[in-house]
Amino acid sequence: MFVVWCIACAIWYIFSVKGLSTDPATFNGTSNAIAIVEILFMTLGAFLIGFLAAYYLQEEPIKKWRIAYFTEEHEKKELKFATKALRQDKATLTNEKAYLELQHKSELAEWGQQRQQLNAELEAQRRELETQKQLEINLKNELGELRPKTEQLGAEVSHLRFKVKQLEFENQSKSELRVPKEDEISDLTQIQGIGPAISRKLYAMGIYSFKQISQFDQNMINQVGKALKYFPDRILRDDWVGQARKLTN
Numbered sequence: 001m002f003v004v005w006c007i008a009c010a011i012w013y014i015f016s017v018k019g020l021s022t023d024p025a026t027f028n029g030t031s032n033a034i035a036i037v038e039i040l041f042m043t044l045g046a047f048l049i050g051f052l053a054a055y056y057l058q059e060e061p062i063k064k065w066r067i068a069y070f071t072e073e074h075e076k077k078e079l080k081f082a083t084k085a086l087r088q089d090k091a092t093l094t095n096e097k098a099y100l101e102l103q104h105k106s107e108l109a110e111w112g113q114q115r116q117q118l119n120a121e122l123e124a125q126r127r128e129l130e131t132q133k134q135l136e137i138n139l140k141n142e143l144g145e146l147r148p149k150t151e152q153l154g155a156e157v158s159h160l161r162f163k164v165k166q167l168e169f170e171n172q173s174k175s176e177l178r179v180p181k182e183d184e185i186s187d188l189t190q191i192q193g194i195g196p197a198i199s200r201k202l203y204a205m206g207i208y209s210f211k212q213i214s215q216f217d218q219n220m221i222n223q224v225g226k227a228l229k230y231f232p233d234r235i236l237r238d239d240w241v242g243q244a245r246k247l248t249n
Contacts, residue, residue, distance in 0.1 A: 186210045190247060193238030201228055213244035 186209045188199040205227060207213065216224070221235050235241075 184209055186247070188213070191238075191240055191243045193234070193240060198228060210244040210247040213240050214248050216241050216244075 185203075188194050188202055188208070188210075189196060191210075191213070194202070202208070202224075205224070207224070216235075221241075225235055
């Protein structure tokens with residue numbers, strides 16, 4: 001708009017004020033040149049006046065613009081500095097990440113080796129446990145086979161012990177007791193709990209009268225009970241001693 005206005009003013013000034021003509025016959029180069037120079041100076045003056053007027057009229061917006069411009073420049077510098085710092089932080093984080101990944105891989109490899117070692121130890125322990133279980137089964141089988149033999153041997157040992165005790169008792173009775181007379185022999189079957197078989201065994205041990213049974217003490221009761229394969233409480237329960245005393249009286 002300013003350029004159009006300047007051109008319109010120049011045409012008006014040349015043809016209306018200066019009275020110049022476009023006719024070649026009346027063309028004066030000096031006058032035209034002076035008019036053009038005057039127009040240029042007036043245009044320049046008008047431009048300067050307009051610029052100064054605009055500057056003074058727009059001083060506050062210009063200040064704001066300057067403040068905004070410098071603020072923006074400052075923010076750009078801060079942004080550049082922050083960007084540089086972020087790049088440095090990114091590089092640091094990248095290095096730390098690479099270091100951590102390397103350390104993690106190293107730890108994973110170490111853990112893998114430890115896991116393999118633990119698996120090997122576990123497998124060895126499992127095999128050892130299976131061996132121990134098999135050994136335990138074998139021992140149980142052997143024990144099961146030996147138990148009847150042990151019981152049989154125990155029974156034989158008990159029988160032999162009984163025979164030894166019986167022989168000792170018979171030898172002791174034979175050495176201590178004399179051969180009884182016929183009138184000294186009692187019918188021991190009259191005592192409740194003594195049958196013909198037990199009576200014969202008592203005769204064989206040298207016990208042939210009620211008087212002898214009535215004089216039994218605890219030691220004698222134990223010996224007779226073992227010799228007859230009875231526990232002493234059988235003799236006490238049937239009260240052989242008391243019955244013999246009654247029969248003696």
